[in-house]
Amino acid sequence: MAIRPSARWRARVGEEAAELAAGTRVPSDAFLSELFPEVLLAATDGALHAFESDVDTLRDQDDEQVFEAVKRVVLALNEINEDHDGASYETEEREELCLYIDQTLTEHGIDVPALAARRGISRTEITDDWRDW
Template sequence: MIERPTTAWREGIEEERRELASGTLDPDCACIAELFPDSLLVATDSVLDSFEAELALLQDVSDERVFDAVQRVVLALNAVNDEHNGGAYETDEREQLCHHIDESLTERGIDVVALASRHGLERYQLTDRWRDW
């Protein structure tokens, strides 16, 4: 299983805590824990748990079923973003989440490039139709 974006976000929080504790980071410059509150991390992991479980159980990997799964994960992430005042996922986080979706599909054996191409999309446009973040 590929590493989730939330893992890297948590590692950033821990690194920031260590730097604050050691005095190597000015408290006025600390922002990672504020950017990634526990409620955001837990909610994002819950959405990704559901998505990964759905992919694991996916018997029919038809384009329609794959797009249904992508739509569900994106709409759920939209809800998490909305719950966090619409600013939970900035550019880096959006890219990490889209990459995670892509890699999760690839791990499941889905040829993402071919899937996207069959629908007139580029690989990294799979989420665009539903994504608000």
């Protein structure tokens, strides 16, 4: 199963906190808890969980149903990003989120390259119509 990017980010925050506590990292080199505050992680988890639930309920893998699920998660992530001054998801995070969406669809039997091709786009563009982050 695809690992939510927010779970990886939370783990990195925990590792940094442990390094600070152990004295193996100086406070001036610690920034992850500011970059990934718990409120951002929780909101991102919620949006990704809702996406997983949406994909779980897809019955016939109809392209429009799949794209509606993608649209819902992207719009939710847009809102989360906006709630954090439009700076929550930097390049690496954006790539992780897009990969997660692709992997989740693939794990549910959706042929993402074929889905994208039927729309005349590449698989890396399936979020582009709605994505602001």
